[in-house]
Amino acid sequence: MSVINQMLKDLEERNQPASEVPAGTPIIVNQPAKSTSSIVIVLASVVLSMLIAGAVWLYLENQKLQLNQKDVKQSASQGDVTATAVNNNSSASQAANGQVPIKKESSKQETSKQAQVQASAATVNSPERVTSQKTMLNEPESNLAESIGEVVGDVESTFVETNIITTPKQPIVNNVTDKPVAETPTPSASIESSKAESKPSLSIARKQLSPEQLAAQKMSQVDKAMMEGEGQKAEQLLQDVVLLTPMNTEARKQLAALWFAQGQLQGALNVLNQGVAAMPDFADFRLMKAKILLQQNNTQGAYQSLIALPMHPQIEYQLLLAQASQQVGELSASINAYRQLVLLQPSKGKWYLGLAIALDRNSQFGEAVKAYREAIALGDISPQSRQFAQQRMAELGD
Numbered sequence: 001m002s003v004i005n006q007m008l009k010d011l012e013e014r015n016q017p018a019s020e021v022p023a024g025t026p027i028i029v030n031q032p033a034k035s036t037s038s039i040v041i042v043l044a045s046v047v048l049s050m051l052i053a054g055a056v057w058l059y060l061e062n063q064k065l066q067l068n069q070k071d072v073k074q075s076a077s078q079g080d081v082t083a084t085a086v087n088n089n090s091s092a093s094q095a096a097n098g099q100v101p102i103k104k105e106s107s108k109q110e111t112s113k114q115a116q117v118q119a120s121a122a123t124v125n126s127p128e129r130v131t132s133q134k135t136m137l138n139e140p141e142s143n144l145a146e147s148i149g150e151v152v153g154d155v156e157s158t159f160v161e162t163n164i165i166t167t168p169k170q171p172i173v174n175n176v177t178d179k180p181v182a183e184t185p186t187p188s189a190s191i192e193s194s195k196a197e198s199k200p201s202l203s204i205a206r207k208q209l210s211p212e213q214l215a216a217q218k219m220s221q222v223d224k225a226m227m228e229g230e231g232q233k234a235e236q237l238l239q240d241v242v243l244l245t246p247m248n249t250e251a252r253k254q255l256a257a258l259w260f261a262q263g264q265l266q267g268a269l270n271v272l273n274q275g276v277a278a279m280p281d282f283a284d285f286r287l288m289k290a291k292i293l294l295q296q297n298n299t300q301g302a303y304q305s306l307i308a309l310p311m312h313p314q315i316e317y318q319l320l321l322a323q324a325s326q327q328v329g330e331l332s333a334s335i336n337a338y339r340q341l342v343l344l345q346p347s348k349g350k351w352y353l354g355l356a357i358a359l360d361r362n363s364q365f366g367e368a369v370k371a372y373r374e375a376i377a378l379g380d381i382s383p384q385s386r387q388f389a390q391q392r393m394a395e396l397g398d
Contacts, residue, residue: 222251255268255271265292265296286306290305290320299328335362335364348380349378349380352372353372
């Protein structure tokens, strides 16, 4: 009751006018509670800072865990693709070699994947990292930006470490198996190789020509070069054809004729000698060789070239053989050559005249007179030849 009375007394004193207040009584003025409001503001700012820091930390941890899970899944899927490609390649090579491929246990791959996931999780949830994160929450508001920067740096380093752990060149798992794990290529290499294989490609296959086909192309170019007056180009093409197809008689003959026309007699003889050695029964090489030798006044060489085929049924060949044989004194060969000419063209009086002269020189006078008479009867000889035949017949007693 005394307390209530005292309070009532105080109220009455306060309600009294200022003039009634006794002198010397102190006047109590109520000051506003500034200290209380300042404390409330400081506490609110601290709580707000802690909430912001906690929200940032939770966001970063969530992003970090999502990145780790994504990397683990990606590495696991790439490892499966790489292992499948390696197994397919190895099985294909073994099948080609006649070997039966041996399937590896899938538990080894799963164990290595689990080990990689545990290693990345251990890196993320290490005690040092948790302690640093707790320290960041207990720091004042002024160091909040620096703490956030450190957390971001830790997340980046963790991401790099996780990549290094989840993509090893040779994953080693303890207490799983004593057999060594086969080295697999990196996922990036396998992905690039698979992309390269999947890309469509256009390949141009060149058909390799045979020597005969190539020689035929060059021969067609020879005719064009000769028509355009390019003798040097034609000469080079003919040499190529002869080298490609040594048995090409037409190219060898054209090359010899070209060199003969250019005055390169020795080169033409070399080409013809090679042809004679390769094809001794081919009369054209021997005939061209004999003409060149006669151009060089080598009658004996021409005779030796032609006598190898004494029965060849060609008028020019037998005529050149008959003339060369008479010049070197081989009358029997000359007589045989003229007899071949008579057989080939029996209506030609000049062949009988040549035969008669050869028989006359070989002292076969009876046969010579018959040949003179036949030449005169055919009448296709010159007047001088007719007069010579009549004179020889009279001298031989006809």
